[in-house]
Amino acid sequence: MIHVTELAKDKIRALMEAEQRPGLALRIAILGRGPGGFRYDLGFVEAEDQARDDTVVDTGAFKIFVDAASMENLKGATLDYVEGVYESGFKIDNPNPLWKDPVAQKVQEVLDTKINPAVASHGGFVALLDVQDGTAYIQLGGGCQGCGMVDVTLKQGIEVVLKEEVPEIREVVDQTDHAGGKNPYYQPSKGGSSPFA
């Protein structure tokens, strides 16, 4: 189940009213994982956009649709709205671990403690997208996109460190779309407009 705080409900209700389209629902999806944890997508959809495998959460004020894959990692999460000097907007407090697979957990730890601090000093970041059969699928972001030296960082940096620190990893595959700043590996599975962006 996903919980929604009263403040978040009020904000969402106000945004829905501004849309002037009765019967809207909120769709929450996990797009992937980034340096700060899960990456979420929130958007309004029509009621008929509900898919067969969606989990539907009725908050009393509106309905939330969550696809099956995202729901796996959203159980017990709370959708809140925060307003402060340094941070304001919707926030999801998610108790689920970023990865359940132990190899992926190890890779994530190496990214968090060794790789990303170094890459961040060059304005970039590395996100783990998945680990399958000894292959780590990663995405490079920030200053890495369009950088001429990204192949050196990948081949002589990330790949070397990951293989050394996590012997189960035999290959590292860059899934970044360096072309357009988009990630082709994970695509949002459902459509919808987002006033939250």
Next chain:
Amino acid sequence: MTETPAPRRVLLVTSTQTYKVGAFLEAARQLGVELIVAAERAPALAWASPHSQLVLPWWDAEAVAQRVLEFARVRPIQAVVATDDESAAAAARAAAVLGLPHHGEAAVGAARDKLRLRETLGAARRPVPWFSAFPVDRDPRAVAREVPFPCVLKPRFLSASRGVIRADDPETFLAAWSRLRRLLERPQVAAAGGDLAHSILVESYLPGGEFALEGLVTRGRLRALALFDKPEPLVGPYFEETLYVTPSRAPRKLRAALWREAQRCVEALGLSHGPIHAELRATPRGVVLLEIAPRSIGGLCSRTLRFERGSVSLEALLLRHALGEDVSRVRRERRAAGVLMVPIPRAGVLREIRGAQEAREVPGIEEVRFTLPLGQHVEPPPEGARYLGFVFARAARPETVEAALRRAWERLEIVVEPARAGSAGQSGLS
């Protein structure tokens, strides 16, 4: 007991701005060559492979020599390859101190400075346009009285048509001078050019079709690897490169004349060993070499070139040549190939690229690749120096390649949000 053969090690001298390193890394992997990437700054995670990377401040020849010698004492280097104009002088220096075959420092210096290039070629009785360099702080109205029209204003050291502007009369000359001066005063441009940024080269404009010749020099002898047509007219006022198609459809006699002139200019400059990329014009008075760079074709354009029925990349060929292998029998594949360097429509923030999938679906198109991320500040020539991306095509005939590239181009829509007033010239690309 068998001994492990010593690894073949190549020093790749590069700037961090080039897109070529990935292709060289892949070529080295295929050839079993250890590639030492030497750039002006350490890449992120340099500590992970300290023996595969070297920081070379290519603007400081003595520091380059010292660091290369120190490195090679521990890990001997068998060959040196440069990727781009900025790093070519450092590569020549590194090869010189290591005693390895490479274009010499003087030749690389002459090729890089467009004024010295003209002087050297003129002294060797090669055809050159009328040319003269003027201090950038001189009164352009006085300069305009000394130059022929139409003429072309150029920075002495920038590449990719950056800063090159045609002027047809004193009025357009003043505007071009002012624009070029502002470019040369940008801090990063001024720093990259050093003394060369203090003057502007003015040449008479040469009409005629333009060609690019990709070649490999061995002991001073030029071998043409590919001759590219540039089917999009380059008549100014700016000279943005767009279409390259090979093999050339020029008559055999002209192709021979283009190669012959490139060979003579290679000799005149003393370029001795390694790749060259030359730009030539077929003017009504004969072939004239506009520029020659002691490195391979720029950007990702080398993807158009495959050798030995497509199994060997240009980078693999260059590594093998640098390591002393005889590659004189290696031939380019028979298929025609070409590239569209996707132009930037105007200065501003790159917001969206539409039609990429539609462009990919054009028959003959092999790849559509954008190299600048969304959200980046972009600017076209004459100020800009980078392309938005590259579209590659292959087909049996060059005209089919050109048609495919043009159709793909038509399908692309580049959305650039205009730069706000006052933000021009603040590009991160400068």
